[in-house]
Amino acid sequence: MSPSAAEAIFPEHHYLNAGTTARSWLLTTDHKRIGLMYMIAVLVSLLLGGIFALLLRFEHLTPGPTYIDAITYNRLFTLHGVIMVWFFLIPSIPSIFGNFFIPIMVGAKDVAFPRLNLASFYIYMFGAAFTLWGMIHGGADTGWTFYTPYSTTTTTVVIPILLGIFILGFSTILTGINFIVTIHTMRGPGLTWMRLPLFVWAIYGTSIIQVLATPVLGLTLLLIAVEHAFGFGLFDPARGGDPILFQHLFWFYSHPAVYIMILPAMGVISETVSAAARKNIFGYRAVAYSSLGIAFVGFFTWGHHMFVAGQSVFDAGAFGVLSMFVGIFTSIKVFTWVGTLYRGAIRFTTPFAYICGFLYFLVFGGMTGIAVATVSLDVHWHDTYFVVAHFHFIMVGAALMGFLAALHYWFPKMFGRLYHEGWGLVAATLIILGFNATFIPQFLLGNMGMPRRYYNYPERFQTLHVASTAGSTLLFFGFVIIFIYLALALKYGRVAGRNPWGSRGFEWDTPSPPPTHNFEQLPVFTHGPHEYQEVPEVSRVA
Amino acid sequence: MLPESHVAEHFANIQVQRQAARLGMWTFLATEILLFGGLFAAYAEYRSLFHEAFLLGARHLDAIMAAVETVVLITGSFAVVMALYYAKSSRAGMARLCLLAAAATGFVFLALHGVEYFHHFKEGALPGKYYSFAELRVTGISLFFALYFLMTGLHSLHVLVGAGVLVWLARRALSGEFSGQHYHPVELGGLYWHLVDLIWIFLFPLLYLV
Amino acid sequence: MVDASTEAEHGDLSPARYAVIYVCLLILTVATYSLSRLSLGTWSLVIALVIAITKSSLVVLFFMQLWQHRGSVRLALATALIWLLLLTFFVVADVRTRFPLTNPTANPVLDGPVWSPGSPEEPSRQTSTP
Numbered sequence: 019m020s021p022s023a024a025e026a027i028f029p030e031h032h033y034l035n036a037g038t039t040a041r042s043w044l045l046t047t048d049h050k051r052i053g054l055m056y057m058i059a060v061l062v063s064l065l066l067g068g069i070f071a072l073l074l075r076f077e078h079l080t081p082g083p084t085y086i087d088a089i090t091y092n093r094l095f096t097l098h099g100v101i102m103v104w105f106f107l108i109p110s111i112p113s114i115f116g117n118f119f120i121p122i123m124v125g126a127k128d129v130a131f132p133r134l135n136l137a138s139f140y141i142y143m144f145g146a147a148f149t150l151w152g153m154i155h156g157g158a159d160t161g162w163t164f165y166t167p168y169s170t171t172t173t174t175v176v177i178p179i180l181l182g183i184f185i186l187g188f189s190t191i192l193t194g195i196n197f198i199v200t201i202h203t204m205r206g207p208g209l210t211w212m213r214l215p216l217f218v219w220a221i222y223g224t225s226i227i228q229v230l231a232t233p234v235l236g237l238t239l240l241l242i243a244v245e246h247a248f249g250f251g252l253f254d255p256a257r258g259g260d261p262i263l264f265q266h267l268f269w270f271y272s273h274p275a276v277y278i279m280i281l282p283a284m285g286v287i288s289e290t291v292s293a294a295a296r297k298n299i300f301g302y303r304a305v306a307y308s309s310l311g312i313a314f315v316g317f318f319t320w321g322h323h324m325f326v327a328g329q330s331v332f333d334a335g336a337f338g339v340l341s342m343f344v345g346i347f348t349s350i351k352v353f354t355w356v357g358t359l360y361r362g363a364i365r366f367t368t369p370f371a372y373i374c375g376f377l378y379f380l381v382f383g384g385m386t387g388i389a390v391a392t393v394s395l396d397v398h399w400h401d402t403y404f405v406v407a408h409f410h411f412i413m414v415g416a417a418l419m420g421f422l423a424a425l426h427y428w429f430p431k432m433f434g435r436l437y438h439e440g441w442g443l444v445a446a447t448l449i450i451l452g453f454n455a456t457f458i459p460q461f462l463l464g465n466m467g468m469p470r471r472y473y474n475y476p477e478r479f480q481t482l483h484v485a486s487t488a489g490s491t492l493l494f495f496g497f498v499i500i501f502i503y504l505a506l507a508l509k510y511g512r513v514a515g516r517n518p519w520g521s522r523g524f525e526w527d528t529p530s531p532p533p534t535h536n537f538e539q540l541p542v543f544t545h546g547p548h549e550y551q552e553v554p555e556v557s558r559v560a
Numbered sequence: 561m562l563p564e565s566h567v568a569e570h571f572a573n574i575q576v577q578r579q580a581a582r583l584g585m586w587t588f589l590a591t592e593i594l595l596f597g598g599l600f601a602a603y604a605e606y607r608s609l610f611h612e613a614f615l616l617g618a619r620h621l622d623a624i625m626a627a628v629e630t631v632v633l634i635t636g637s638f639a640v641v642m643a644l645y646y647a648k649s650s651r652a653g654m655a656r657l658c659l660l661a662a663a664a665t666g667f668v669f670l671a672l673h674g675v676e677y678f679h680h681f682k683e684g685a686l687p688g689k690y691y692s693f694a695e696l697r698v699t700g701i702s703l704f705f706a707l708y709f710l711m712t713g714l715h716s717l718h719v720l721v722g723a724g725v726l727v728w729l730a731r732r733a734l735s736g737e738f739s740g741q742h743y744h745p746v747e748l749g750g751l752y753w754h755l756v757d758l759i760w761i762f763l764f765p766l767l768y769l770v
Numbered sequence: 771m772v773d774a775s776t777e778a779e780h781g782d783l784s785p786a787r788y789a790v791i792y793v794c795l796l797i798l799t800v801a802t803y804s805l806s807r808l809s810l811g812t813w814s815l816v817i818a819l820v821i822a823i824t825k826s827s828l829v830v831l832f833f834m835q836l837w838q839h840r841g842s843v844r845l846a847l848a849t850a851l852i853w854l855l856l857l858t859f860f861v862v863a864d865v866r867t868r869f870p871l872t873n874p875t876a877n878p879v880l881d882g883p884v885w886s887p888g889s890p891e892e893p894s895r896q897t898s899t900p
Contacts, residue, residue: 121570126570127569127570128569128570129570130570130580130584131580131584132570191588191591194587195584195587195588195591196584198583198587199580199583199584199587200580202580202583202842203576203579203580203583204570204571204572204576204580226849229587229590229591230590230591230594230849230850230853231594232591233591233592233594233595233597233598234594234595234597234598234857236595237595237596237597237598237599238598241598241710244710248687248688248690249688249689250687250688250689250706250709250710251687251688251689251702251703251706252602252688252703252706252707252710254688255874257688257689257702257703257706258606258609258610258613258699258700258702258703258874258875259703259874260605260606260609260865260873260874262864263601263602263605263861266601266857266860266861266864267598267601267602267857270598270857317853317856318856320860321860321864328868328872329864329868330863330864330865330866330867330868330869331867332863332864332867333860333863333864333867336860336863337860582839582843583842583843583846586842586843586846586847587846589846589847589850590846590847590849590850591850593847593850593851593854594850594853594854597850597853597854597857597858598857600854600858601854601857601858601861601862602861604858604861604862605861605862605864605865608862608865608866609865609873609874623803623806624803627799627800627803630799631796631799634792634795634796634799635792637792637795637829637833638788638789638791638792638833640833641788641833642785642788645782645785645788648782699875747835750833750834751834754829754830754833754834757829758826758829758830761822761825761826761829762822762826764802764822765802765806765818765819765821765822766818769802769803769806769814769818770806770814770815770818
């Protein structure tokens, strides 16, 4: 199964050219086409959210007004957060790569509910339309966290944005249901739970979180909208309402939401790590169970966002201790990945560069997470740039590395062509360096006391702010380069062939790009997906 | 009609399809439980803070009307169970009748609720800043009514959707679509209806009785 | 694959049995209403919840057939319920263990007997009590 240029054939009939009308795409129930449509939507969201981030960073080049006013600044950080969290990060890996690969990895022709899958996509677009409409009318200035009582009394257009996210929540829930049912009921013959690819385990854990947490978000946003429109007083202290109740309800979703964002990236790393090292995964069960562990424990920790909000000391203490447990499961994964790489036959490809970036960002970002989860320390760091740097390390650093690793690792499978490795490594380097340059100054700023969401700042913080902005520009250029060489590769890339990486993952047994029904013949599974020590005698496709 | 014709292309066989449909619907029901869960948590908090308001507010609601509403919904659940039984026995006429009866209970429930709401509207027992019911003045009472309207309102919306689903299933039953091999749409619609009943089983005592 | 047997032969109850469950639910409804008319203090909430849980168990196990369907569907429901309890627990624990003066008390002016019936005029909606 070793890759060689002589073997690389581009199949004549595949999912991309099976039907070329607009209708065949817009009304498709093929999970692979739906995954691609999500890809376009999600990448546009990334661009939009990224532009907002750059606008914010440029405003911070000087203390005081630089080129926008304070209200605009508030709206920009709100929209940056809303778009990046809900329209980019949460759907990114599950809706693109989950949709594309889960059926293939479990040996099925499609997900359990293909029409529901298409509906999920259109619901996403519908929610996006509402939010866009809100943005055009000036957008909200509440921050993506919509804290009461400001969010219920602000005069900015908060309701369309709330509705947009509410609608988007349905998309998330339906996708989660689809994946859970697919994984439970549609595994191919011989595919036991303990032979599932680790990416599938990660998406399974993610889907459980999505299904349990998102409804609470939906309700909470609805309550804000009702409160804003009608003033029922549910969060208004003058009526006996408790603003902290809002925070409880909001963070009950939003903390597990961050695991929705990172768990799929961890799944990607599990896939790419064994392919990059050409070695069995170090501890399969440990990684599989820790995916569920993170999904489970992630729900017990939400109050660590509220240490200084006014919740009781009992709750604060309980949440502080419970938050530490997440570190255990994350560490298990990190040790397993490193153990896999150790003494592996590593080729330094672009996905491997992103793996390195991911490990670095996850470890440092994660450790700062444990730090801010310590109540006494968070009293100092809460609402400063320290927290901002922490979550960007994980969300942009780690999760985005995972996304880019997935994009590069699976690009040949999805499009049948190879991208230019040299440029891939250049872009990866720029992004990793640019990221560090953007966010390490922010840790320092936060520790020095620079508050988050502040338009103005004292002169002594300017150097670090300028450094951070310079880094963000570098980061942006990295993305531009990626976009260029991937777009060119779509048309001019070398033909990839079935398995250019020599990976043992199940998805590499079908042609690149795959046929509409995923396989020439439905596979029978006789061993696990991350096994490199033994070369199979017969092809896995029966 | 061959059983295979009901199996969608991507499923291996009818059992897989049935199991998938059932798990899909139960997972969706789990999300509905959590949707209401936020409101139950809010109820628990505010009841803890404003115990007197919640006691007096409950006294003021029409518990007998609500008990009748409970009976109505439970009857609807029973009708749905019978509809599934008839669907599995390929008795299209009876299945349709039971589905329509269940939907009717939903509409009766909504009508009774409407009467309740109308009374509250007239006397001014409304949520938050609209509260103007002079005979009941205790701190937190406007919050009680806010929760009352929010919880029963959200629930009523689900009753409406559930009744609509049952009517749609009744139409399909009429065409003889359901049989011992193909009945899972009725099962799934029934599950949703039962959930609506379940939520009311808790709303009834929490809002009206205690 | 032709499946000759129907689910009606695998654990479904007869209509008569379902009717019995239905009657039990009606009886429990009457019970919960009657018991609530007695003044039992804190026990009234406990009794009401116990009856509600019993009723819902009957609906879930028999009407929704969870008694006969094993595996993942039971897990889905159990998880949802436990998560609901998790949220409720920490929210209630918060208000019950806070320093009492930090809890919302509502504004007696707004909820108090200052208004006259029929003129719901309210002071401007402030978010801080004076």
